[in-house]
Amino acid sequence: MTTTLFTPLTVGAYELPNRLVMAPLTRMRAPDNIPTELMAHYYVQRASAGLIIAEATQITPLGRGYPNTPGIHNAAQVAAWKHITAEVHAAGGRIFLQLWHVGRISHPDYHNGKLPVAPSAIAPAGDAVTPTGMQPFVVPHALTTHEIASIVEDYRTAATYALMAGFDGVEIHSANGYLLDQFLRDGSNQRTDEYGGSLENRARLLLAVTQAVTQVWGADRVGVRLSPSGTFNDMQDSDPATLFSYVLGQLNGFKLAYVHLVDALEGDIRHGAKVVELAVLRKAYDGVLIICGGYDQQRAELTLTEGLADAVAFGQLYIANPDLVARFKGNAPLNTPDVNTFYGGSEVGYTDYPVWAG
Numbered sequence: 083m084t085t086t087l088f089t090p091l092t093v094g095a096y097e098l099p100n101r102l103v104m105a106p107l108t109r110m111r112a113p114d115n116i117p118t119e120l121m122a123h124y125y126v127q128r129a130s131a132g133l134i135i136a137e138a139t140q141i142t143p144l145g146r147g148y149p150n151t152p153g154i155h156n157a158a159q160v161a162a163w164k165h166i167t168a169e170v171h172a173a174g175g176r177i178f179l180q181l182w183h184v185g186r187i188s189h190p191d192y193h194n195g196k197l198p199v200a201p202s203a204i205a206p207a208g209d210a211v212t213p214t215g216m217q218p219f220v221v222p223h224a225l226t227t228h229e230i231a232s233i234v235e236d237y238r239t240a241a242t243y244a245l246m247a248g249f250d251g252v253e254i255h256s257a258n259g260y261l262l263d264q265f266l267r268d269g270s271n272q273r274t275d276e277y278g279g280s281l282e283n284r285a286r287l288l289l290a291v292t293q294a295v296t297q298v299w300g301a302d303r304v305g306v307r308l309s310p311s312g313t314f315n316d317m318q319d320s321d322p323a324t325l326f327s328y329v330l331g332q333l334n335g336f337k338l339a340y341v342h343l344v345d346a347l348e349g350d351i352r353h354g355a356k357v358v359e360l361a362v363l364r365k366a367y368d369g370v371l372i373i374c375g376g377y378d379q380q381r382a383e384l385t386l387t388e389g390l391a392d393a394v395a396f397g398q399l400y401i402a403n404p405d406l407v408a409r410f411k412g413n414a415p416l417n418t419p420d421v422n423t424f425y426g427g428s429e430v431g432y433t434d435y436p437v438w439a440g
């Protein structure tokens with residue numbers, strides 16, 4: 083029997099009714115970093131997805147680098163998320179939370195003038211998004227080994243809060259140039275201690291975080307997101323194919339719910355990415371693989387048929403099509419996403435995309 087997007091899939095502890103995943107999408111609509119009722123409405127609209135991965139959510143105030151992104155480090159945030167997860171469950175959906183620490187992709191304006199943190203004191207090229215507009219990135223503070231240990235504990239605490247908030251699981255965000263990705267790559271990690279240099283050392287923090295989070299949740303409710311070909315946020319590595327094959331080999335040992343890979347995007351290729359082929363990554367990983375990045379229905383079905391991935395996550399298509407499952411099933415036309423309303427704002431471009439009349 084051919085596998086399609088509508089073939090159910092076991093992902094860790096869960097049986098997904100279909101293989102469409104809503105990709106994690108930062109929408110910057112959480113004033114004071116607290117989720118809102120409007121966000122509940124937005125996620126409920128998308129509850130027919132096999133799995134929703136809720137937007138990147140900071141595990142600590144120090145892990146924040148954009149305005150109005152939600153957190154999971156205080157009681158008010160837990161209560162607000164609890165309402166959202168209950169609503170999504172009432173609508174028949176499943177929802178994981180993406181655990182986020184931005185590392186150097188931040189600015190002292192978020193931290194009372196203190197520096198953002200990173201593996202090494204190397205500023206990324208580009209500008210930070212601050213509450214008062216774009217400002218150049220600063221040279222971050224290189225974390226001490228003691229501080230690294232406390233970040234692992236921040237992940238553990240945030241994972242516990244996510245459990246209290248009623249999520250079905252968590253995804254560790256180790257993609258797109260944020261803190262854990264900064265440790266993996268030799269462009270941003272030039273440490274000479276046990277967290278830098280060899281593959282083993284550069285992967286040490288991600289694996290320690292995975293260990294801590296799976297201790298809270300059980301491995302069958304935890305996923306990890308990686309972007310092996312990514313250049314976003316000034317990511318560079320001398321040999322990403324070897325690095326990410328090693329990381330996937332190590333993650334095999336955890337028996338996670340899934341690994342979620344971001345494919346090379348147009349922007350990565352424009353920035354001269356060393357593209358790591360999906361076939362190479364598939365070979366390195368034994369468990370459920372979710373793939374994301376520029377997929378439409380046809381390409382998604384082909385990738386499933388070829389056995390290169392087990393499920394496909396959609397980002398922009400989920401922004402614009404809350405009923406993406408029904409639209410794919412019915413070969414319906416798709417709404418076009420409006421980039422002007424991706425980040426911040428109101429219900430416009432958020433919860434007002436029309437559903438297909440059928």
Ligand SMILES: Cc1cc2nc3c(=O)[nH]c(=O)nc-3n(C[C@H](O)[C@H](O)[C@H](O)COP(=O)(O)O)c2cc1C
Pocket residue numbers: 105106107108109137138180255257258307344374375376377395396397398399424425
């Ligand atoms: C508005 C927007 C916000 C995003 N926020 C996140 C995020 O919070 N976490 C993350 O891992 N990726 C984030 N991404 C990347 C998407 O999850 C996805 O990998 C990317 O959009 C490529 O998939 P697509 O071509 O289906 O949109 C974001 C992308 C967009 C367009």
